[in-house]
Each structure stands twice: as C-alpha cells, then as structure tokens.
Amino acid sequence: MIEIRIHGRGGQGSVTAAELLGFAAFNAGKFVQAFPAFGSERMGAPVKAFLRIAEKEIRVHSQIYTPDYVIVQDPTLLATVPVLQGLKPDGVVIVNTKKTPEELNLDTKCKVITFDAWEIATRVIGRPIANTILMGAFAAASGQIPFEGIEKAINARFKGDVAKKNVAAAKEAYELIKGGKNESKSRSNS
Amino acid sequence: MKKYIEGSMAVAEAVVLCKPNVISAYPITPQTHIVEDLSQMYANAEFKGQFVNVESEFSAASVCLGAVVTGARAYTATTSQGLLLMSEVLFNMAGMRLPLVLTCANRAISAPINIWTDHSDAMALRDSGFIQLYAENNQEAADLHYQAYKISEDDSVRLPVMVNMDGFLLTHSFEPVDMPTQQEVDDFLPSYKPRHYLDVKHPITFGSMVGEDGYMEVRYNLEEAMKNAFGVIEKVTKEFEQKFGRKFGIFIDTYKMEDAETVIVALGSVVGTIKESIDLMRANGIKVGLMKVRTFRPFPKQAIVDCLKNIKNVIVIDRASSVGSGGILATEIRSAFYGNTSVPKVNSYIVGLGGRDITIKTITDIVGNFANVKVQDSQFVELDHKYMQAGDEYLKTI
Numbered sequence: 001m002i003e004i005r006i007h008g009r010g011g012q013g014s015v016t017a018a019e020l021l022g023f024a025a026f027n028a029g030k031f032v033q034a035f036p037a038f039g040s041e042r043m044g045a046p047v048k049a050f051l052r053i054a055e056k057e058i059r060v061h062s063q064i065y066t067p068d069y070v071i072v073q074d075p076t077l078l079a080t081v082p083v084l085q086g087l088k089p090d091g092v093v094i095v096n097t098k099k100t101p102e103e104l105n106l107d108t109k110c111k112v113i114t115f116d117a118w119e120i121a122t123r124v125i126g127r128p129i130a131n132t133i134l135m136g137a138f139a140a141a142s143g144q145i146p147f148e149g150i151e152k153a154i155n156a157r158f159k160g161d162v163a164k165k166n167v168a169a170a171k172e173a174y175e176l177i178k179g180g181k182n183e184s185k186s187r188s189n190s
Numbered sequence: 191m192k193k194y195i196e197g198s199m200a201v202a203e204a205v206v207l208c209k210p211n212v213i214s215a216y217p218i219t220p221q222t223h224i225v226e227d228l229s230q231m232y233a234n235a236e237f238k239g240q241f242v243n244v245e246s247e248f249s250a251a252s253v254c255l256g257a258v259v260t261g262a263r264a265y266t267a268t269t270s271q272g273l274l275l276m277s278e279v280l281f282n283m284a285g286m287r288l289p290l291v292l293t294c295a296n297r298a299i300s301a302p303i304n305i306w307t308d309h310s311d312a313m314a315l316r317d318s319g320f321i322q323l324y325a326e327n328n329q330e331a332a333d334l335h336y337q338a339y340k341i342s343e344d345d346s347v348r349l350p351v352m353v354n355m356d357g358f359l360l361t362h363s364f365e366p367v368d369m370p371t372q373q374e375v376d377d378f379l380p381s382y383k384p385r386h387y388l389d390v391k392h393p394i395t396f397g398s399m400v401g402e403d404g405y406m407e408v409r410y411n412l413e414e415a416m417k418n419a420f421g422v423i424e425k426v427t428k429e430f431e432q433k434f435g436r437k438f439g440i441f442i443d444t445y446k447m448e449d450a451e452t453v454i455v456a457l458g459s460v461v462g463t464i465k466e467s468i469d470l471m472r473a474n475g476i477k478v479g480l481m482k483v484r485t486f487r488p489f490p491k492q493a494i495v496d497c498l499k500n501i502k503n504v505i506v507i508d509r510a511s512s513v514g515s516g517g518i519l520a521t522e523i524r525s526a527f528y529g530n531t532s533v534p535k536v537n538s539y540i541v542g543l544g545g546r547d548i549t550i551k552t553i554t555d556i557v558g559n560f561a562n563v564k565v566q567d568s569q570f571v572e573l574d575h576k577y578m579q580a581g582d583e584y585l586k587t588i
Binding site (some may be wrong): 026027033034038058060061062065 | 194196306327356358360361362363364365366459460462463465466545547548549550
C-alpha cells in the first residue's frame with residue numbers, strides 16, 4: 001500500500017487533488033481511499049488530504065502518519081507545518097517552490113522534488129492554483145498512475161477550456177518531473 | 191457496478207434507489223453532503239418523490255412522521271445535535287410503529303462543541319425503539335439502506351431503522367462502492383404497502399393518548415416487535431446476500447477468531463483498523479481476533495454469548511460513554527453474560543471521542559497492556575494529561 005499526504009491551504013484544492021488522484025488510481029485498477037483531514041476548513045488555513053493506493057481492499061480508517069509521498073502545495077507551509085513528519089525513509093517529497101532541492105535544503109534524507117508549479121499555473125491556466133499540476137508531478141514521480149489517468153480524472157471534474165488548460169498544465173509538470181532534473185541528486189546527500 | 195464515490199454520495203444514491211416518496215432533512219456537518227447530493231438529484235429529477243425543505247431537524251422528523259402515517263416511504267438524515275433535536279419525534283415514530291430509514295452520520299455531542307466522529311449521538315437514542323445498524327465502510331453504509339427499508343417495513347416489525355456511519359471517516363471518504371441497478375433494488379425491495387394509514391374514507395388516529403389501562407401493553411408490543419426484528423434481519427440479510435452477492439454477519443461478524451485467546455469487540459469504521467491491527471499482532475504470534483457488532487438494536491445477546499463464551503479475554507472498544515456508567519457496548523456485553531457459567535474477562539475502553547484518531551497503535555497498545563490490568567471500570571484511552579493539568583492551572587488563576 002502506498003500512502004500519500006497532501007499539504008495545502010484552504011482553497012488550493014488539496015482535497016480535490018486527493019480525490020482526483022484516487023479516481024485515476026481506481027481507473028488503473030487499484031483499491032483506493034481518499035479523504036480530507038477533517039479540519040474546520042477556511043480559506044488560507046493549513047489543510048491536509050490523504051490518499052491510499054493498494055492492490056487489495058483498504059480496511060484501515062485512520063489518518064496517514066507514515067506517508068510514502070508528501071505533496072506540498074504551498075511553500076509557505078514549510079515554515080509552519082511539519083510536512084516531513086513520519087515520511088518513510090525511502091519516501092519522496094514533492095514541493096511547489098521556485099527553489100531547487102539544494103536551495104530548499106530540507107531536513108531529510110528522502111528524495112526531494114521541487115518545481116515552480118505556480119509559474120506553470122499562472123502561465124497555462126491563468127490562476128495560481130496548482131493542484132492538478134501537482135497531480136501530474138505525482139504521476140511522474142511515483143509511476144503509480146499513467147498520465148492518461150490524470151487526464152481522465154481532470155476531464156471528469158472540469159469542463160471545456162478549464163479542463164483543457166488544467167490537462168495541459170498537468171502534462172507540462174508530468175514531462176518536467178519525468179525528466180528527473182528537478183530531484184535532489186541522491187537520497188544520502190544531506 | 192463498482193464506482194469510485196464519496197460515502198455520502200453512495201448513501202444518497204442508495205436512498206434514491208429505494209424510491210422514498212418523501213425526503214425531509216436539515217443540513218448539519220458531517221451529514222451535509224448526503225442532503226446536498228439528494229437535493230441535487232431532486233433538482234435533476236433523478237429523485238422523483240417530494241423533497242421538503244424545513245427550518246430545523248425537529249421539523250424534518252415531523253415531516254417524515256406525517257408522511258409515513260399517510261402511507262408514504264420516508265427518509266431523513268442527521269447527526270449529533272440534529273439527532274437530539276429530532277429525538278422527541280423519533281421516540282414517537284417508534285412508539286407509533288412507523289417505518290423510517292434515518293442515516294446518522296455519527297458525531298460527538300456538545301459541549302464542548304465538536305463536529306467530529308464518535309457514537310455519542312446514536313447511543314443517546316439506544317432506548318428510543320429504533321433498530322440500529324452500524325457500517326464498517328462505505329460499501330456497508332450503502333448496502334445497509336436497501337436492507338434497512340425491508341427490515342423497517344416488515345409487517346411483524348414496523349419499526350424505524352437508524353443506519354449509522356462514522357462522520358467524515360466514512361461520509362467524506364472516497365472508496366470503491368458497488369452500486370446496484372434500479373432493477374436489482376426493485377426486485378429486492380418492493381414498494382411500501384402499509385397496513386394502516388390515514389385515509390378519510392376509513393378514519394383512524396395515530397399517537398392518541400393511552401392511560402394506565404393500555405400503555406404497558408402497547409410498550410410490550412414494541413418490545414415484541416424488536417424481538418421479531420431478529421428473525422426479519424436474518425431473513426433480509428440472507429436474501430441480500432443471495433441477490434447481491436455480498437455477505438454480512440447478520441447481527442455480529444467475526445475475524446480470525448479460530449484460535450483467538452483475546453477478542454476485540456467494536457462497531458463502526460474502527461473495525462477495519464482493528465482488522466489491520468490483528469494481522470500485525472498475529473504476525474508477532476499474538477492470538478487475537480475480532481467480533482464486530484453490526485446490529486446493536488435489537489441487542490443480539492445470544493449471538494454475542496455464543497461467539498465469546500469460550501474466549502479468555504474480551505476487549506470492548508466504545509466510541510461513546512454513558513456518563514456515570516461507562517462504555518455502553520461493554521456494559522451490555524457484560525450484562526449478556528450474567529448467569530452464564532463461562533464468563534470471559536471483559537474490559538472496557540473509551541476511545542476516539544470527538545474525532546480523536548484511532549490508529550493501529552491505539553489498538554495494539556490496548557492489547558499489549560491488557561494482560562497487566564484486572565477487570566476494572568471503563569478506561570479513557572490516550573488521555574492527554576498535560577492538557578488537563580493546564581486546565582487546572584488556568585482555573586487557579588481566575
């Protein structure tokens with residue numbers, strides 16, 4: 001079973017990202033469970049969303065404490081929320097930030113992937129909403145979901161031009177991360 | 191067809207498949223999505239009955255009562271404070287022997303105000319005359335609704351049914367859920383044919399006053415109806431399995447009980463977490479099993495005693511407490527063993543109130559410490575003593 005924790009702020013679409021990634025994994029024949037962290041959500045407040053992907057029925061109904069993947073939608077969270085907490089030793093953290101993994105210098109030996117998702121969002125979608133872009137990045141980093149699955153999930157949620165732009169933005173992130181240039185060099189370099 | 195769907199939406203779709211004539215509900219977290227989805231389906235004309243908007247849960251329950259006495263099939267959903275506000279009407283519905291299905295998205299009770307899951311709401315209504323069923327996951331939550339109408343409307347029962355699903359943990363979780371077709375549900379659940387209903391051509395009354403000459407007799411009949419529910423629940427559950435291919439423990443279900451020395455008893459979504467904990471502990475040689483309670487009312491004493499009589503240790507996980515008495519499920523399980531020659535050691539743990547997460551570690555810690563404790567009153571698990579101390583310190587300053 002793979003466990004994913006998404007950190008964001010209310011309004012950035014973290015819960016939607018978990019839900020749509022779950023939909024894509026479900027369509028890829030996996031067992032899935034996606035759920036929010038049950039806060040009193042407000043615009044701008046830190047929120048968490050969770051996703052489990054497995055080859056067999058998922059029975060556990062508790063939050064995720066030892067994720068395999070952490071996705072950080074908003075770089076300002078790094079200063080206030082312990083986003084790395086419990087991340088498995090061979091885990092991966094994907095951060096939306098202008099900084100390189102070396103500049104970011106997170107206190108972890110895990111693989112760190114960084115890229116400027118807001119730049120892609122502003123340019124391609126026209127709004128700084130990065131959730132679908134991070135879905136593309138996750139698909140590339142994890143190999144769990146083919147990009148077609150991400151595309152289908154986005155099209156199931158959004159219509160017309162919005163859907164088209166979100167797919168294009170997610171695709172750009174997918175190709176970028178697949179290239180591997182945006183990861184920390186090795187898992188033992190810190 | 192298997193769908194990837196939020197628990198609330200699965201329940202809303204299941205309810206529409208049951209073709210109620212009247213839905214009335216008032217939105218309250220974490221039940222809100224169910225009502226939103228139902229009103230959306232009403233707006234889309236996918237739900238073809240009446241959706242009655244009201245200003246409170248009291249009115250929602252009253253609309254349902256009014257609908258059922260005219261011979262309609264009705265539905266409502268609520269939680270927590272909303273369930274408490276409905277409670278006067280709900281006791282009346284049971285007393286009048288009116289079938290209803292109510293979804294309770296289980297949530298803590300104020301004060302302090304808290305919107306997260308526990309079973310305090312449903313447990314507060316355990317004496318209401320409602321049949322109570324508890325879902326482990328969203329598949330069960332959806333499936334229980336088709337069964338609930340059939341149980342509720344059976345002529346020998348005619349009692350309202352509360353389907354319980356944990357707030358957020360189930361209502362807001364997306365999981366794969368197998369949804370049946372309309373034809374499949376129609377074949378399983380025929381339309382409601384009430385024996386008595388309000389009809390100007392044959393005037394009768396519901397809920398009239400009964401003095402000391404008959405009240406006990408009416409309440410005795412209510413008790414008998416609840417006993418009749420055992421047979422009906424069994425029949426309906428088996429028929430459901432036959433038609434839909436999904437097997438339910440009728441009153442209880444078990445997991446890895448064969449050689450178990452210690453058995454954990456629970457209801458609701460924590461059951462899945464316990465199953466994972468059991469696999470983990472068994473890998474370390476600890477012989478532990480699970481008894482899940484699906485039917486809490488009527489309370490399946492016989493099934494429970496038969497299941498646990500040869501077990502040494504029983505750990506009961508309650509997500510609610512009867513203040514002044516303790517774990518409710520635990521108390522009833524202990525009581526079930528009165529007079530039995532072989533009685534297990536039963537200890538009671540109050541866990542996960544107000545949405546506190548129950549993790550695999552919570553469960554393995556309870557099992558790990560069990561051998562060291564005598565039989566004792568209910569224990570609150572994972573209390574934060576620093577939190578309580580800080581409160582005491584603060585009180586001294588004001």
